[in-house]
Amino acid sequence: MELNDLYRDVIIDHNRHPRNFGAMEPADATMEGFNPLCGDRLTVRLKMAGDRIADIRFEGQGCAISTASASLMTEAVKGHSRAEALALFDRVHRLLTDDDAPNDQLGKLAALSGVREFPARVKCASLCWHTLASALQSADPRQLPAVSTE
Amino acid sequence: MKNIALDRLPIFDVMSVRADFPLLARTVHGKPLTYLDNGASAQRPNAVIDAVDDYERRHHSNIHRGVHALSQEATGMYEAARDRVVEFMNARSRHEIVFVRGTTEAINLVAQSYARPLLKAGDEILITHLEHHANIVPWQLVCEQTGATLVVAPIDERGVVHADAVESLMSERTRLFACAHVSNALGTVLPVRRLVAAAKARGIVTLIDGAQAVPHMAVDVRELDCDFYAFSGHKLFGPTGIGVLYGRESVLERMPPWQGGGDMILTVSFGKTTYNSLPYKFEAGTPNISGAIGLGAGLAYLGGLDLAGAHAHEHALLGYATEALRSIEDLRIVGTADDKASLVSFVVAGVHPHDLGTILDEDGIAVRTGHHCAMPVMEFFKVPATVRASFAFYNTFEEIDRLRAGILRARSIFA
Numbered sequence: 001m002e003l004n005d006l007y008r009d010v011i012i013d014h015n016r017h018p019r020n021f022g023a024m025e026p027a028d029a030t031m032e033g034f035n036p037l038c039g040d041r042l043t044v045r046l047k048m049a050g051d052r053i054a055d056i057r058f059e060g061q062g063c064a065i066s067t068a069s070a071s072l073m074t075e076a077v078k079g080h081s082r083a084e085a086l087a088l089f090d091r092v093h094r095l096l097t098d099d100d101a102p103n104d105q106l107g108k109l110a111a112l113s114g115v116r117e118f119p120a121r122v123k124c125a126s127l128c129w130h131t132l133a134s135a136l137q138s139a140d141p142r143q144l145p146a147v148s149t150e
Numbered sequence: 151m152k153n154i155a156l157d158r159l160p161i162f163d164v165m166s167v168r169a170d171f172p173l174l175a176r177t178v179h180g181k182p183l184t185y186l187d188n189g190a191s192a193q194r195p196n197a198v199i200d201a202v203d204d205y206e207r208r209h210h211s212n213i214h215r216g217v218h219a220l221s222q223e224a225t226g227m228y229e230a231a232r233d234r235v236v237e238f239m240n241a242r243s244r245h246e247i248v249f250v251r252g253t254t255e256a257i258n259l260v261a262q263s264y265a266r267p268l269l270k271a272g273d274e275i276l277i278t279h280l281e282h283h284a285n286i287v288p289w290q291l292v293c294e295q296t297g298a299t300l301v302v303a304p305i306d307e308r309g310v311v312h313a314d315a316v317e318s319l320m321s322e323r324t325r326l327f328a329c330a331h332v333s334n335a336l337g338t339v340l341p342v343r344r345l346v347a348a349a350k351a352r353g354i355v356t357l358i359d360g361a362q363a364v365p366h367m368a369v370d371v372r373e374l375d376c377d378f379y380a381f382s383g384h385k386l387f388g389p390t391g392i393g394v395l396y397g398r399e400s401v402l403e404r405m406p407p408w409q410g411g412g413d414m415i416l417t418v419s420f421g422k423t424t425y426n427s428l429p430y431k432f433e434a435g436t437p438n439i440s441g442a443i444g445l446g447a448g449l450a451y452l453g454g455l456d457l458a459g460a461h462a463h464e465h466a467l468l469g470y471a472t473e474a475l476r477s478i479e480d481l482r483i484v485g486t487a488d489d490k491a492s493l494v495s496f497v498v499a500g501v502h503p504h505d506l507g508t509i510l511d512e513d514g515i516a517v518r519t520g521h522h523c524a525m526p527v528m529e530f531f532k533v534p535a536t537v538r539a540s541f542a543f544y545n546t547f548e549e550i551d552r553l554r555a556g557i558l559r560a561r562s563i564f565a
Contacts, residue, residue, distance in 0.1 A: 003512050007505075007563055015564075038504045039521050039534035061534055063502035064564070118508060 005114035006121070007064065010072070015064035020074035024057040029139035033060075033131030035123055040066045044131045048139050051081050058128065065112075065121050070128035072109050082136050089129045096122050162459035168544045170195040170451070181514030184549045189334055189493050189540030190518050191384045192365060194448070198388055201447030202440050212436055214413060228439050231446025232429075235394055238449045239379065240370040245399050245428035249442050252393035253361040254284040256380035257328070259395055259432065260357055261288035263408040264378075265326055271297030274323045276354075278316065278340070279305045279530060280333040283523040285359045289328065298325070305530065309336035309485035317348045326355045331363035335524035335538070336485025337468075337493040339363075346376045355401065361385055365542065366464060366491040368457065377401050383441060387542075388448035392441030395432070402428050409434040460543035464492040467541045467550065474554045481557065484531050493540035495522070498557060501564045503535040509560040510537075515553055 027045035034041050042060030046053055056074045073092075077085040092109055094101040096116050103110045115125045168174050173193045176183050185193060205227060211220035213228050235247045250256045265275065275289045279302055286300075293300050301324070303316040311329070320327065327349040332339050342358055349356045357378035360369055364381045371379050378401070383392040397405075407414050407425055411434035416424040425431045471494050475481055480499035498506060507519035518538045521528045528534060539553055 003509060003563070006508065012564065037520065039528070040504075041534070063504035065505070121504070121508060124504065 002114070002117070006118055008111045008114060010108055010111035011064060011068040014068035014071040018058075018067050018071040020057045020071065020078070022057055022059055024055065027057075029135040031131050031135035031138055033127045033134075035062075035066070035127050037123065038063065040124060040127055042066065042070055042128060042131060044070075044128065044135045046132075046135050046139055051083075053077050053080055053082070053085060053136075056132075062127070063121075063124050065115060065124040066127055069112060069125040072111070073128050073132060076107065076109055077132065085136065086133060089133055092129055093126060096125055162456060162463040162543070164463065164544060164546055167455070167460075168546075170197070171544055172196060172199070174544060178514040178516070179512055181512075184513070184515040184552050186539040186541065186545065186549065186553060187516045187518050188365070188542040188545075189362060189385070189522075189538060191390070192387045192542050193544070194387055194389070194444070195451050197451035198444045198448045202389060202444040205440050205443045210440070213439055214430075224439055227443045227446075228437070231442040231449075234446040234449040238369075238452075239394075239396055240372050241396055242372065243399065246371075246396055246402065248395040248397060248402075248429040248432040249437050250380075250393045250395050250432075251391055251438070252382040252384070253359055253380045254288075254382075256378075256393055256395035257284055257357065257359065258288045259408045260378050260380075260397075261292040263405045263432070264355070264401065265289075265292045265298075266295055267406060269293075269296035269298040269325055272323060273298040273325045274301045274321065275299070276301045276303060276316070276319055276324050276327045278303045278311050278329045280309060280311065280336060280338060280524065280527050281328075281330055282334050282359065282361070283525070284361075285328055285330060286526070299323075302526075303329075305338075305527075308487050309333065309338045309527075309531075310487045311338065311340050313341045313344045313348065316345055320349060320352050320354060322352075324349075324352065324354050326357065328357040328359065331358050331360045331369070332366065332491040333485065333524075333527070334362045334493075335522040335527045335536070336487070336495055337490040337540075338485055338487040339367075339489040339491055342376070343374060346374055350375060362491060362493075367461060371396050383445040383448065386445070386448060387451065388445035389438075389441040392438045392445050394445075399428060402432070405432075407431050407434065411435045413437075455543075463543050464541055464545075467545055467547070468492045468494070470547055471539060471541070471550045471553070474550050475557070478554065478557055478561070480561070484533065484536050492542075493538060495536040495538045497533050497536050498561065501560050503537045505564070506537050506557065506560045509563065510553070510556045513552065513556045513559070515549075515556050517553070 024045040028048045029046040032043045040062035044058045047055040058070045171193045209223045211224045213225040232244050232247050236244050289300050303319050346356045356376045358376045360379050360381040364386050377398045379396040384390040414426050414431050414434040416426050482497050484495045503519040520535045
């Protein structure tokens, strides 16, 4: 286990300067995610253009892994369709949990691969993705309760 | 913070005590283990490990009802552990010592068996703002069941509970007062003697959550004069899954059993069941026999230590850690009461507690990060989580130096 592998420059940068951070009014979908283990709490807001994520913003408080992961996620899914975003979630999930997961097609998200060496931190990195998946469903337009990683 | 007379410390021989705790010798991620999570669970001395091992290998059987040799041996060992607890807490008799799974179960027992049959709508239960969830939720449950109200006494910005503020909330509606002896999230020592006396003067029954207190100070339930006192074995260098509810005999006598089953009865027929005497009325089913024996062995081990020296050493560790951490830029200690047990809760600006915990772990340093099952405390201090370093008498000043170096390293990663 290498700390440098967990806290790569990309992670440190996105933690310090999270992209697409802040409120969005009005949003087409709003979903809150909560990790009761560490108190991480974030809200993901979407503006949809048909099936496409026209805009996405998040806010909340969390550790560096959680904040950077959310920031990287917003950059990665903006402009993409619902199906593309969910397929990316699937690839990120494999990256976080599977040692043999491919690193390609992930762009900057590949910086999260160090997390899998720290099992206690996988939930930090995946919270935003679970929240996004739920937000996409709620934009569907069914309403679902808040997300929890517990 | 009180000044610590460092020159008086070598009286307590930490290195020889450390040799009694085999786990402390291991490494984590290639570094010597620095175990600073004693508030969550303390390590066990050989005395406890060996006692449990001896019981499992040579004496195990079910207790109380067997006429054969093993059952009598196991019963003798289990009940001898109870006698150790009587002595440890200075209870009046073994009738007052109920073995439970831990502090949480002890408080739930009191909530359901003492409070629930008694409470009516309009009655009040009084607690404080710094309680562990285990001393909040059982009361919320019983309030929902009975229509009673949970009243919460305030803390101040240093994490201190002021006796005047608590007393002003005690009224003729208050049926029970429950509070921590020591706050698990902040380290604050509460003025329990005064609070118990104030409650008693008003006829209010008292419960003290001693989970964080018994490892750090002598507790005498007769001197304290509380009606209930609860603690867990594993925070006191014993096994998990065993704990103690002390109850004043006259109060326990009035309470109905909590759980029904074997061992808590004298006779059973389908028409009527006669309950067993104290404390067995509250010990339905086969108990955690090896856990109780391990706890008893732990108490015997503690009895052989220079406990006054151990407590003085812990206090010196607290003073040293407070100074060492306070000198770190952007570090804020959460909970700054004058009277604290040996733990420091803190946050570092720009470094989330969870990240700090991971970075310290890489250095072999075990601390707790999170809300410490005290979310109202986190909310009061407006932090989502803290890092908590909690000390036992086997910790050293050098370990605190390592903690400080680890925090500085984390700051440099996020700088």
